[in-house]
Amino acid sequence: MKNVVIIGAGVAGLTAAARLKDIGYNVTIIEKKTYDGGNVASWDRLFPDSRRASRLIDDVRRPLGEGVTIHYDQRITSLVKMKDGRIGVGTESLGIIHADALLVASGFSLFDAHLKEEYGYGIYDNVYTQADLESMFSSGKVLTRSGDIPRRIGFVHCVGSRDEKVGNRYCSKVCCVTAVKQASEIKQLYPDAQVYCFYMDLRMFELPYEDMYFNAQKLYGVRFIRGRLCEAAEKMDKSVILKVEDTLAGQTLNLSVDMLVLMAGMRPASDTARIATMLGLHCNKEGFLTPVDIFSRGNETEVDGVFLAGTCTGPKTIPQTIADARSAAIRIDEYLKKRKK
């Protein structure tokens, strides 16, 4: 039986593994963390239907069964194309695994919000990222650092995305809709709270996402202010005072919030460059892996037998990631059937 190795046990890796196992391959997943589900594992609820993230992970994990082995807490030490066409996948504790095909599904990391020092993440008590807020939703407690119910909450879009200053000009695709989801959740939790979203453009490109935006305004009273946050400073009472250029009204707003939530963008996962170097894969200038052709060969690389799936090639929603992983499984099957031996 042919062996497929997958790097990454996130949603893309698990989805592709289930398909490949169903087709009849022996699948080994190498995961650097001690758990599966990738970034989704640290999320509480997902847009657009508010299903639990854990339920989605259960759904993609359930079909795995026998035929798929996941090795957790593993660091890839070598990736070598061998003379017989297979790929040698080396890790610190497993030795070399021989793969007839390799799928890179190494995912993404969130932009490090500390790098936008002017927003005060890690400096001011009540500045958070969307991931921090999601942990609060999971724990059932959305409170300020001093344990109070927040009365005013601000969401800042495009933190580390569409931002020349940090070298990331691309849109991270999911943070507008995440802000709308979280702003609506806050209003469901605290109907009297004042919730603001500070955005440059709202990119709500799927039908249900536009409904979420509509509901955020009409049902929950979230206020959307088009403009950039210029300054954030901490007050004595640990609230955060904001100076925002409202570009539609043509005026500068000064307001204070009890919580400021930064919508950090997507970056290539930390080990993407290392994997690319070991295999001779191409990365774009943003550091994401690039397939041979984004239209017709979106899961293939220039290296025979090495395939790509999920957000290692750029920002994607979860449905797009799942579709991409299924497509990768089909491409791998086609490749291995052609290779025969």
Ligand code: SF4
């Ligand atoms: S999805 Fe929205 S918040 Fe995220 S980078 Fe794009 S425009 Fe900015």
